[in-house]
Amino acid sequence: MELGIVGLGRMGQIVADRCLDAGHDVVAYDVDSDAVEEVTAAGARPAETLDELAGELGAEKRIWLMVPAGEPVDMALEDLSEHLDGEDIVIDGGNSHFEDSVRRAESTEAGYLDCGTSGGPAGAELGFSLMIGGPEWAYEECTPVFDAVATGPDGHDRMGPSGSGHYVKMVHNGVEYALMQAYGEGFELLHNGRYDLDLEAVARTWNNGAVIRSWLLELCEEAFREEGGDLGDVADHVAGGSTGTWTVQESLEQEVPLPLIYQALAERFASRSTGDGPGRFSRRLANRLRYGFGRHEIERM
Ligand SMILES: NC(=O)C1=CN([C@@H]2O[C@H](COP(=O)(O)OP(=O)(O)OC[C@H]3O[C@@H](n4cnc5c(N)ncnc54)[C@H](O)[C@@H]3O)[C@@H](O)[C@H]2O)C=CC1
Ligand SMILES: O=C(CO)[C@H](O)[C@H](O)COP(=O)(O)O
Known part of the structure; x- marks a missing residue:
């Protein structure tokens, strides 16, 4: 052809x-x-x-x-x-x-x-x-x-x-966000948890026969091998986000709740406001509101 x-x-x-x-x-x-x-x-x-x-x-x-x-x-x-x-x-x-x-x-x-x-x-x-x-x-x-x-x-x-191909791909990307978030959370607990673990070895073991083996998990294994188990100087900043945003918008329009995908997208946006600045206003407000409704101690800068 x-x-x-x-x-x-x-x-x-x-x-x-x-x-x-x-x-x-x-x-x-x-x-x-x-x-x-x-x-x-x-x-x-x-x-x-x-x-x-x-x-x-x-x-x-x-x-x-x-x-x-x-x-x-x-x-x-x-x-x-x-x-x-x-x-x-x-x-x-x-x-x-x-x-x-x-x-x-x-x-x-x-x-x-x-x-x-x-x-x-x-x-x-x-x-x-x-x-x-x-x-x-x-x-x-x-x-x-x-x-x-x-x-x-x-x-x-x-x-x-027409449209159905890109619609399915949009949802695919939403699933991608949530899977990345799930692996990220698991490895974060292992990294900060009670054992001194070799995360590359964990990922490799999981990739060989575990229920949660996958290509994304192989890429986790590769990341630990290439960056080190603490991910070296890899920054807390997740770019992208448009296809995940579209997935969330569609879920709201269709009234189909997708809490894992919402959360994964929110984590991405949140990652962009960490650093030297004052941080996200919405989270500062939530901190203060917890004091308002529960007298929980206010974290100060
Ligand atoms: N990179 C990836 O892993 C994936 C990318 N995609 C999608 O595939 C598309 C292309 O992505 P990539 O190849 O990664 O981007 P890229 O940035 O590597 O390549 C885009 C190419 O298009 C050319 N270009 C831009 N405007 C043009 C125009 N008006 N006429 C002719 N050429 C033009 C650029 O010079 C560049 O060579 C995007 O929609 C992206 O979201 C989809 C799945 C995976
Ligand atoms: O489609 C893709 C993978 O399936 C592209 O890598 C896309 O860029 C991923 O989305 P985002 O940039 O929002 O992370």
Whole structure:
């Protein structure tokens, strides 16, 4: 199959490499010409603009967007719009909000697939897990590319209509936040608890047969091995948060309580206000309110 790929960063590069390895023809574009050069060296045909990319592709264009969510997706679609018709297919493999994907699917001439992508840079070797929403014909048509980019035929599926792929990926990320929080809490207790433990050994033992073994736990083991059991100079600051925020917003809208995911998201935000400053106003207020309702001692700075 012939595939145009727009966005050749950490993830787009892997999409390109896996498609090339599987024998597909790739036309590649990125605003960063170095990224294009790298994929060209691996066997892709370069494009210097989106117009050129569209011109290089045949009558039935298949284009995979792997750019940051938000404006870059709208910009790419706008620039491509004059080249697209009902026989073309655009796949958005980034972490777009599902409502944006529904809007884009309605406003483009092309068949539009929203594709939640999981696996991160480790997917280069293993392949990704792909959660795809949109028209069935477009999904069927792109199956050879999904087989190549995913772990294999079982690593991708059509979740349902437009938006459902990114919806499932949003929930996946909420689960990711909660799992990270659960492992974090367990290791924090072990680190501060009553035994002097080697946390890398704990993680390794858990990863071998324990109920809670997982890839995230393997990454914990790697972190302790590389940073030391006390995590060395790794800071108390968790970045990101948009996909977890969307998951929480949706849970509130649907009135489906997700306390673990709420808490994991809140912990992230809280981590950003530790340090030299006065800290979060909301928590200072809660401290004072406990005195108000329970005469609990007020902690002072
Ligand atoms: N990094 C990860 O582990 C994962 C990332 N994602 C999602 O995949 C998408 C891409 O992520 P990464 O590859 O990590 O980002 P990245 O920052 O490594 O790469 C993005 C690439 O897009 C290019 N780009 C930006 N605007 C562009 C435009 N208008 N036209 C053409 N190229 C443009 C940049 O130059 C860059 O090479 C994001 O939506 C991200 O949330 C999804 C799953 C995992
Ligand atoms: O989708 C992903 C993993 O599945 C990306 O790594 C994403 O960036 C994770 O979300 P956040 O940046 O909010 O931690």
